[in-house]
Amino acid sequence: MRSADIDALDWERIAAELDTYGVGRTGRLLSDEDCDEVAAFYEKDRFRSRVVMARHGFGSGEYKYFAAPLPRQVATLREAVYPHAAAIANRWAARLGTPTFPETLHGMLERCHAAGQEKPTPLLLKYGEGDYNCLHQDLYGEVAFPLQLVVLLTDPAEFEGGELVLTEQRPRMQSRAEVVPLKRGEGALFTTSIRPKAGSKGDYRVNMRHGVSRLRSGERMTLGVIFHDAA
Ligand SMILES: O=C(O)CCC(=O)C(=O)O
Numbered sequence: 001m002r003s004a005d006i007d008a009l010d011w012e013r014i015a016a017e018l019d020t021y022g023v024g025r026t027g028r029l030l031s032d033e034d035c036d037e038v039a040a041f042y043e044k045d046r047f048r049s050r051v052v053m054a055r056h057g058f059g060s061g062e063y064k065y066f067a068a069p070l071p072r073q074v075a076t077l078r079e080a081v082y083p084h085a086a087a088i089a090n091r092w093a094a095r096l097g098t099p100t101f102p103e104t105l106h107g108m109l110e111r112c113h114a115a116g117q118e119k120p121t122p123l124l125l126k127y128g129e130g131d132y133n134c135l136h137q138d139l140y141g142e143v144a145f146p147l148q149l150v151v152l153l154t155d156p157a158e159f160e161g162g163e164l165v166l167t168e169q170r171p172r173m174q175s176r177a178e179v180v181p182l183k184r185g186e187g188a189l190f191t192t193s194i195r196p197k198a199g200s201k202g203d204y205r206v207n208m209r210h211g212v213s214r215l216r217s218g219e220r221m222t223l224g225v226i227f228h229d230a231a
C-alpha cells in the first residue's frame with residue numbers, strides 16, 4: 001500500500017475505537033502479495049535477532065526483529081501510520097497531562113536514538129499448532145510511544161484459535177478482555193501500555209497488555225510494528 005492509501009483509512013473511526021476500547025481495526029494495510037512477500041522474509045537474512053518464546057517464558061512460537069534497513073513495505077507502513085497514531089497519542093497525552101510526541105516518525109526515532117534506543121523494533125512473529133503469546137507490553141527503554149500496530153499476514157481460514165487478545169486493567173476494578181478478529185492484510189492499532197479512559201468522574205488511567213491465544217491448528221504469521229526503537 002502507498003502512504004496515500006493509509007491516509008485514506010477511516011482515521012476518525014479508528015481513533016474513536018481506540019478511545020473507547022484501546023484498540024481499533026484499521027482495514028486493509030497490505031495486499032495479499034505484500035503479505036506473502038513480507039512473510040517470506042522470515043527465511044531470509046533480514047533480521048537482527050531471533051527470539052524463541054518458550055526460552056524466556058514468553059509463550060510458545062518465535063519471532064524475529066528486522067535489522068535496518070527495514071523492508072520497503074514495513075518502512076512505508078511505519079512511516080505512514082505514525083502521524084495518524086501520533087495525533088491520537090497527543091490527544092491522550094493532553095488528557096493524561098504527560099509529554100507529547102513528535103509529529104513524524106523521524107522525530108520520534110531521533111528522540112529514541114538520543115536516549116540510546118537505536119535498534120529497530122518491527123518484527124515478524126510465527127506461530128504453529130499449540131503456540132501462544134503471553135500477555136505483555138512492548139516497552140524497550142525510557143522512550144515509549146503509546147500505540148503500536150499489528151498486521152495479520154496469514155489467511156484466517158488457514159488457522160484456528162490464535163486470536164489477538166488485549167486486557168485492560170482498570171483501577172480498583174476487574175480486568176476487561178477484548179478479542180480482535182483480523183482479516184489477511186488487516187491491521188489493529190492498539191495501546192502499548194497506558195491510555196486515558198473517560199469515566200463518570202473524568203478520565204482515569206488504564207493499563208493494557210496484549211497477547212495471542214493458543215493456536216489450535218495451522219500456522220499464523222503477523223507483522224508487528226512498534227514505533228519506538230530499542231536499547
Ligand atoms: O501476533 C500477534 O497478533 C501479536 C504480536 C505482538 O505481540 C506484537 O505485535 O507486539
Ligand SMILES: [Fe+2]
Nearest residue numbers: 137138210224
Ligand atoms: Fe507484542
